[in-house]
Amino acid sequence: MSTHRIALSSAALALAGFVVAGDVAAQSAADTVAARQSQFKLLAFNIGPLVGMAQGNMPYDAAMAQAAADNLVAVASLNQARLWPEGTDSMAMDGTRALPAIWDDLEDFTTKFEALRTGVAEMQTAAGQDLDALRGALGGVGGACTACHDAYRQPQ
Numbered sequence: 801m802s803t804h805r806i807a808l809s810s811a812a813l814a815l816a817g818f819v820v821a822g823d824v825a826a827q828s829a830a831d832t833v834a835a836r837q838s839q840f841k842l843l844a845f846n847i848g849p850l851v852g853m854a855q856g857n858m859p860y861d862a863a864m865a866q867a868a869a870d871n872l873v874a875v876a877s878l879n880q881a882r883l884w885p886e887g888t889d890s891m892a893m894d895g896t897r898a899l900p901a902i903w904d905d906l907e908d909f910t911t912k913f914e915a916l917r918t919g920v921a922e923m924q925t926a927a928g929q930d931l932d933a934l935r936g937a938l939g940g941v942g943g944a945c946t947a948c949h950d951a952y953r954q955p956q
């Protein structure tokens with residue numbers, strides 16, 4: 801019983817330490833940019849096998865396709881509220897390709913992010929069915945990526 805209590809209180813202390821280390825104010829603009837770029841890397845990593853299967857570059861694998869689509873949904877569901885603070889555009893700082901235009905029309909940017917969420921939800925339904933269904937859903941996902949990049953991502 802008392803051991804249990806001690807374990808609980810050290811867990812609480814560890815948690816408190818984490819909260820201090822993770823203080824929002826202590827996070828730099830560079831950390832924020834790295835976090836949002838990481839979510840896009842995860843999207844690209846998971847769309848990879850879906851594109852590969854659709855293009856016939858790898859055999860269709862229902863379980864792998866489903867897992868990739870599930871991951872796309874999970875990543876796209878992340879709350880974006882802290883990822884796009886003002887002052888983190890490509891004119892204001894180095895290391896980001898986020899165009900200032902995002903902050904001129906945040907509503908449209910949000911709409912384009914919602915289009916991604918719709919596209920990946922459709923992919924989640926289709927990916928594990930068969931190759932034709934996967935192919936049918938890929939345009940919606942890829943189109944959502946491209947529409948936003950064309951408007952809001954600085955070309956390389």
Ligand code: HEC
Nearest residue numbers: 837840841843844896897898912913916944945948952953
């Ligand atoms: C609503 C807008 C939007 C959507 C939708 C979107 N992106 Fe992006 N993406 C961006 C922006 C803006 C950046 C630049 C971020 C930065 O550098 O701060 C970016 C950057 C990236 C990067 C580079 C990440 C890095 O390491 O710098 C990749 C890869 C990427 N996106 C892939 C995708 C894929 C794949 C999809 C679709 C499944 C997608 N994106 C959907 C806006 C979007």
